[in-house]
Amino acid sequence: MRFALRRFGFFVLTLWAALTLNFFLPRLMPGNPAEAMLGKFRGPVSPQALKALEVAFGVETKEGLFGQYVHYLGNVATGNFGTSLYFYPQSVGRVILDALPWTLGLVGLTTIMAFLLGTGIGIVSAWRRGGRLDSIAPPVFVITSAIPYFWVGMMLILVFAEQLQWFPAAFAYNVSLTPGFNPAFIVSVVEHAFLPAMALLITTIGTWILTMRNTMITTLAEDYVRMARAKGLPGRRIMLDYAARNAILPNLTGFAMSLGFVVGGAILVEYVFNYPGVGYMLLQAVSQEDYPLMQALFLLITVAVLVAILLADIATALFDPRTRTAD
Amino acid sequence: MAMLPVTGPTAPTTGLPEPTVTARGPGRRTAALSRLTSAVRSNRKATVGTVLLLLFTIVALVPGLIAHDSPTATIYPRSLGPSAQHWFGTTALGQDIFAQAVYGTREVLIIAIGVGLFSTGVAVLIGVAAAYLGGAWDGVLGLITDVLLVIPLFPLLIVIATYVQNAGTAVLVAVLTLTGWSYTARQLRSQALSLRKRDFLEAARVRGERRMYIVMVEIIPTMTSLIVASFLTNALYAVLFGSSLQFIGLGDPNSVSWGTMLYWAENNEALQTGQYLWAIVPGALIALLGAAFALLNYAFDEIGNPALRPLRRKKVPRRTRAKQIA
Numbered sequence A: 001m002r003f004a005l006r007r008f009g010f011f012v013l014t015l016w017a018a019l020t021l022n023f024f025l026p027r028l029m030p031g032n033p034a035e036a037m038l039g040k041f042r043g044p045v046s047p048q049a050l051k052a053l054e055v056a057f058g059v060e061t062k063e064g065l066f067g068q069y070v071h072y073l074g075n076v077a078t079g080n081f082g083t084s085l086y087f088y089p090q091s092v093g094r095v096i097l098d099a100l101p102w103t104l105g106l107v108g109l110t111t112i113m114a115f116l117l118g119t120g121i122g123i124v125s126a127w128r129r130g131g132r133l134d135s136i137a138p139p140v141f142v143i144t145s146a147i148p149y150f151w152v153g154m155m156l157i158l159v160f161a162e163q164l165q166w167f168p169a170a171f172a173y174n175v176s177l178t179p180g181f182n183p184a185f186i187v188s189v190v191e192h193a194f195l196p197a198m199a200l201l202i203t204t205i206g207t208w209i210l211t212m213r214n215t216m217i218t219t220l221a222e223d224y225v226r227m228a229r230a231k232g233l234p235g236r237r238i239m240l241d242y243a244a245r246n247a248i249l250p251n252l253t254g255f256a257m258s259l260g261f262v263v264g265g266a267i268l269v270e271y272v273f274n275y276p277g278v279g280y281m282l283l284q285a286v287s288q289e290d291y292p293l294m295q296a297l298f299l300l301i302t303v304a305v306l307v308a309i310l311l312a313d314i315a316t317a318l319f320d321p322r323t324r325t326a327d
Numbered sequence B: 001m002a003m004l005p006v007t008g009p010t011a012p013t014t015g016l017p018e019p020t021v022t023a024r025g026p027g028r029r030t031a032a033l034s035r036l037t038s039a040v041r042s043n044r045k046a047t048v049g050t051v052l053l054l055l056f057t058i059v060a061l062v063p064g065l066i067a068h069d070s071p072t073a074t075i076y077p078r079s080l081g082p083s084a085q086h087w088f089g090t091t092a093l094g095q096d097i098f099a100q101a102v103y104g105t106r107e108v109l110i111i112a113i114g115v116g117l118f119s120t121g122v123a124v125l126i127g128v129a130a131a132y133l134g135g136a137w138d139g140v141l142g143l144i145t146d147v148l149l150v151i152p153l154f155p156l157l158i159v160i161a162t163y164v165q166n167a168g169t170a171v172l173v174a175v176l177t178l179t180g181w182s183y184t185a186r187q188l189r190s191q192a193l194s195l196r197k198r199d200f201l202e203a204a205r206v207r208g209e210r211r212m213y214i215v216m217v218e219i220i221p222t223m224t225s226l227i228v229a230s231f232l233t234n235a236l237y238a239v240l241f242g243s244s245l246q247f248i249g250l251g252d253p254n255s256v257s258w259g260t261m262l263y264w265a266e267n268n269e270a271l272q273t274g275q276y277l278w279a280i281v282p283g284a285l286i287a288l289l290g291a292a293f294a295l296l297n298y299a300f301d302e303i304g305n306p307a308l309r310p311l312r313r314k315k316v317p318r319r320t321r322a323k324q325i326a
Helices: A002-028 A033-040 A047-057 A065-077 A092-127 A132-144 A149-163 A183-220 A223-230 A235-247 A249-260 A267-272 A278-287 A291-319 B025-042 B044-061 B097-133 B135-150 B153-164 B169-180 B182-195 B199-206 B211-222 B224-247 B258-267 B276-304 B320-325
Strands: none
Touching: A002 A065, A002 A291, A002 B135, A002 B153, A092 A132, A092 A183, A092 A235, A092 A249, A092 A278, A092 A291, A132 A183, A132 B276, A149 A183, A149 A267, A149 B258, A149 B276, A183 A235, A183 A249, A183 A267, A223 A235, A235 A249, A249 A291, A267 A278, A267 B153, A278 A291, A278 B153, A291 B135, A291 B153, B025 B044, B044 B097, B044 B276, B097 B135, B097 B169, B097 B182, B097 B211, B097 B224, B097 B258, B097 B276, B135 B182, B153 B169, B153 B224, B169 B224, B182 B211, B182 B224, B199 B211, B211 B224, B224 B258, B224 B276, B258 B276
């Protein structure tokens, strides 16, 4: 219980740090960039909305810095992120809600697939130590983990969208179709998600394989594995129930954490494929200088990661009593 | 996910020879260095990584010897295919792609090494200070490290770079350093913690050495291999994230760099207009430089943790015999 409370305290503290960063960053920069940004939108955006934004970014306001800060924290607590400037008159919350399902679907499913596949390959690779898979997999995946994933996406577009024309190169579905629960639309969504999913899979699977393999090699040397061999248990059983089961903890923790990174982890893949998810919206907000949208997206991505880490910590403590005493 | 550590779980305490009190000063340092070189030579991943890194360094030092065209001049016919004159063709803006790739090496390498050195410096300072001072210091420094560790890096980088606008090399190095030191600081802290109770430090204290001396001469040299590993981790992070920022146009768009090349290629629809080399070359180079750092880093893991080394002989019941003797 004390452990959970301490982790929760850390969660609150980090959240506060992220909020404070969000608040002070534009104010710390020379010549408050928000001022220039707001100037550009003076025409099309209504005066009331602009007034609210001026307060939020500390432009032409008589309120003191501390007052602004309290005001800002209050706004965030009540979920009031203001109006998007680029997607005006839509609210920031609305824009995010539209983008979120695409990211959750694409990146969420890919993360689960990468975890399952990678852990499986890691188990087999460590079990057949020195075999063919084990001599190829580690060096190959050390290298793939160093490839920028947006570039993998570009190369997939080059080969499979431009040259072979098997898959579409951009967007989440064919815009001529009506979105809904019909076969043509679903097929279109899957087709459009395939290449971005592959780009993510190729670049993320290596970490799972290497972590699983390296931990499992250590567990394979343990006495209880030798004991299982001495008892004459079948190899499969030793591999899965004795070695893998005890080696999977780091990967499980990593998995819980990477679920938090689902929201903000594929920014550049979404950008390269014009996939209308959270990351794409973040870069839209950046290039259009839509600071309210950018701040809210950064906060959303951070909160997702923090929640996942909190859950991962608690799950690890439940599964492995040894971690409870360590800090 | 680029934000997770690239290699497996590092075991910072394994493979560390217990230094003796007599082997102090420069003697120990040269011994550590020669141990390092022989380790690099005997590990194939380390050899490949070192050779790649050396090649890139040479190109970055004397780009003029390799490419004879100017990387910025827009004087050539536009969108040429590869030829004897322009090995990788020209861009839609009339620049020589080969020259850009060669001259771009310098900026990427400066960012990688700069961020690698600075953030490792910060990490050593904060990690060792937290472990050595202990108490409230450890609490505060550890907390700062942990908070920075869990805030998602790339979105944070994007937000900062957006406010800065057109970040040049120095600003990129500063931003990447400020955001990137926490992961390695935590590793260094835990190793320094494990060193705290060792006999050779106790001996130094009994001799009445000053704190500064103990930290600089006794603790830090013992951590050499982990410090090198954290330099490599930070350099890899800088290559990938620095190029990513340049790719989305948050760097200086006039700089000659691989990430900036990709930015212009993407904005001129190089993939849709058949100028494939414009997009392929810089990305492949980023991957190659990243691979050099990643291979070296993984090799250091293997050197530090002998259990991970590739098996040369098969089916030998290692450990079994050793345990029986013990």
